[in-house]
Amino acid sequence: MDYFLTEEQKMIQELAYQIAKEKIRPVKGELDEGEEFPWEIMKVLAQSDLFGLYIPEEFGGMGGGIFENCLAIEQLARECIGIATSFAASGLGAYPILLHGSTELKQEYLPQIASGERLAAFGLTESGAGSDVSGIQTTAVKDGNHYVLNGTKQWITNGGESEIYSVLAITDRTKGPRGATFFVLEKGDPGFSFGKKEKKLGIRASATRELVFQDCRIHKDRIIGREGTGFIAAMKTFDKSRPGIAALGVGLSQGALDISAEYARKRVQFGKPIISFQAIQHKLADMATKTEASRALVYSTARYMDTEPSDSSKVAAMCKLFAGDVAMQVSTEAVQILGGYGYMQDYPVEKMMRDAKILQIYEGTNEIQRNIIGQEVNKEYGRKKDTFF
Amino acid sequence: MHIAVCIKQVPDTKNVRIDPDTHTLVRQGVESIVNPFDLFAVEAALRLKDAKGAKITVITMGPPQAGEALRDVMSRGVDEAVLLSDRAFAGSDTWATSTTLAAAIRKMGDVDLILCGKQAIDGDTAQVGPEMATLLDIPYATFVKAIDILDTNHLKVARQTDEGAEVWKIPTPCLLTVIKEVGEPRLPSLRHKMRAKKAQIPTWGIADLGLEPESVGLSGSFTQVVRVFSPPVRDDRVILEGSVSEQVEQLYKLLKEAKVPGI
Ligand SMILES: Cc1cc2nc3c(=O)[nH]c(=O)nc-3n(C[C@H](O)[C@H](O)[C@H](O)COP(=O)(O)OP(=O)(O)OC[C@H]3O[C@@H](n4cnc5c(N)ncnc54)[C@H](O)[C@@H]3O)c2cc1C
Numbered sequence: 001m002d003y004f005l006t007e008e009q010k011m012i013q014e015l016a017y018q019i020a021k022e023k024i025r026p027v028k029g030e031l032d033e034g035e036e037f038p039w040e041i042m043k044v045l046a047q048s049d050l051f052g053l054y055i056p057e058e059f060g061g062m063g064g065g066i067f068e069n070c071l072a073i074e075q076l077a078r079e080c081i082g083i084a085t086s087f088a089a090s091g092l093g094a095y096p097i098l099l100h101g102s103t104e105l106k107q108e109y110l111p112q113i114a115s116g117e118r119l120a121a122f123g124l125t126e127s128g129a130g131s132d133v134s135g136i137q138t139t140a141v142k143d144g145n146h147y148v149l150n151g152t153k154q155w156i157t158n159g160g161e162s163e164i165y166s167v168l169a170i171t172d173r174t175k176g177p178r179g180a181t182f183f184v185l186e187k188g189d190p191g192f193s194f195g196k197k198e199k200k201l202g203i204r205a206s207a208t209r210e211l212v213f214q215d216c217r218i219h220k221d222r223i224i225g226r227e228g229t230g231f232i233a234a235m236k237t238f239d240k241s242r243p244g245i246a247a248l249g250v251g252l253s254q255g256a257l258d259i260s261a262e263y264a265r266k267r268v269q270f271g272k273p274i275i276s277f278q279a280i281q282h283k284l285a286d287m288a289t290k291t292e293a294s295r296a297l298v299y300s301t302a303r304y305m306d307t308e309p310s311d312s313s314k315v316a317a318m319c320k321l322f323a324g325d326v327a328m329q330v331s332t333e334a335v336q337i338l339g340g341y342g343y344m345q346d347y348p349v350e351k352m353m354r355d356a357k358i359l360q361i362y363e364g365t366n367e368i369q370r371n372i373i374g375q376e377v378n379k380e381y382g383r384k385k386d387t388f389f
Numbered sequence: 390m391h392i393a394v395c396i397k398q399v400p401d402t403k404n405v406r407i408d409p410d411t412h413t414l415v416r417q418g419v420e421s422i423v424n425p426f427d428l429f430a431v432e433a434a435l436r437l438k439d440a441k442g443a444k445i446t447v448i449t450m451g452p453p454q455a456g457e458a459l460r461d462v463m464s465r466g467v468d469e470a471v472l473l474s475d476r477a478f479a480g481s482d483t484w485a486t487s488t489t490l491a492a493a494i495r496k497m498g499d500v501d502l503i504l505c506g507k508q509a510i511d512g513d514t515a516q517v518g519p520e521m522a523t524l525l526d527i528p529y530a531t532f533v534k535a536i537d538i539l540d541t542n543h544l545k546v547a548r549q550t551d552e553g554a555e556v557w558k559i560p561t562p563c564l565l566t567v568i569k570e571v572g573e574p575r576l577p578s579l580r581h582k583m584r585a586k587k588a589q590i591p592t593w594g595i596a597d598l599g600l601e602p603e604s605v606g607l608s609g610s611f612t613q614v615v616r617v618f619s620p621p622v623r624d625d626r627v628i629l630e631g632s633v634s635e636q637v638e639q640l641y642k643l644l645k646e647a648k649v650p651g652i
Contacts, residue, residue: 007586008583011579011582011583011586012579015576015577015578015579015582018576018577019576022576023576044575044576047575047576047578048576048577048578048579049578049579049580050579053579062579062580
């Protein structure tokens, strides 16, 4: 379908897909198998200017928005969402700085992130604080012009590989929702170290590690925004980043559909290509329909969000929820269409199915997305004057 | 330093078929690409630019569509492009092509280094580079795998030959044809892609180059393709199987049976 992209947006798509095809396709299996971080690809992406798509030109970026970033992520995800996650997570780490950081922080860090010279990461989750962000235990205690951090973040994408971290810590527990603050941490800060690399079901080329803070002293200039704004900044960041996660889903679904449709046309059983069986055709029909529907939702959401609307939480959650669920369904059906071959590692769809699962978990589980959407719907209808009853 | 890179647009031979009746290339539906060896020349130029700074101009002779090949390499970081296009250039053999390209280099005036791929994948002659250097009366080196700038008017280049590597000191201006060891071609960047899309690429014809009609195109060519044919398929081939050592055993036996000297 024609989504009436501008010349520049088409170039982004074309370039990102060229990278996916020429650079990611040949190595994705190996990186997945060896759980190896895709540094070579990160360098190619850096040189291609894609890391700076959503960053303003004054900070070294391309001056685009969420939509442009989603277009690139989608194309990379057609080949491997492990690699595309490593790319997208740098954006997740950059958003708190971009949205709330002082001009000095922006000038210091955004150009490095935009050029891809350094990767960023986002540190929120802890062992006791997953869906319930308010449960975080990591503390940052003020000491003159410094803060001292103590605690452990877990399952941080790009942990250990990135050099720039946006980390959420409690600065004043008595203040409840106004008690947390984001800080920029740098790899190499004294008292900041990394735990072991996690072994995962999917997205195995991405790195997931603990961030460990032991009396880690940083200057107060590293505060992102004002003290106490951390929880709000986290929610605003997720609003911006969720369409990107959804774009991972769209790309993965498209990749799985492409392989399944070609396979079904070539695989002969009972003397006919299996695509001639209605059961297979209907599967492909559902896969194609759902993939296009999730793309349409993600594109319109991303475009809408680039107008800085006040009600972005609901639509951001909707596209993350929908595209993630669709990717899981489509990749599962892709394995079914390829039958036993689909289950084998020699064919690309088993990896897609393993990878897809993460889309329903990270950046807020899909249950949490439904909670957000449900609460917003409730609020919206509470304000309506019109009544049917 | 001003580097000129000569490139050629060729059919993507991965997808090319020969029509069994007419013995010509089936060009229909075949994508045009930049000759892969020329992308190594572009990469070599970009690496010199990254290291020491340079202006890079890419030139090609071809039909107007060849402008796409120029934009492709501009999107990888090449600064400027010139298209040599004129009906009079049609039917050029390697000599007429070299004559035309050399005239363009002369017109540019300040070129210090000309880079070419080792050969084009459609013609496979590897002649255009050396012919151009001869016409321009400058030194040249072929099959170059590494280039270093020694001083303002000398380069140090390493050539790969069948016997081994040779290292040469070569004065500029000069021409080098390069092989894949110079480095893997980089992909485009978004900024360069946008610049390439908007770039105004000048087209130089026979009049701009000050050439006579007899010296270019078909009339300027010493050779003409009379016939193209697919070589007959040989069916006297043996494919060895088994482990490497088993294959070596078999090969040795076969060579002995064939009375190959020295076996
Ligand atoms: C590979 C990977 C990468 C990650 N990367 C990062 C990262 O870069 N940065 C970061 O900060 N975090 C990251 N995370 C953490 C991720 O965001 C959390 O795992 C996620 O938010 C869920 O938290 P949890 O795992 O603790 O699950 P829990 O919150 O314990 O949830 C368990 C189950 O209960 C459900 N549930 C919980 N509460 C509710 C509720 N109120 N209503 C309905 N259902 C509920 C959940 O949906 C889920 O099904 C990553 C996780 C993984 C697996």
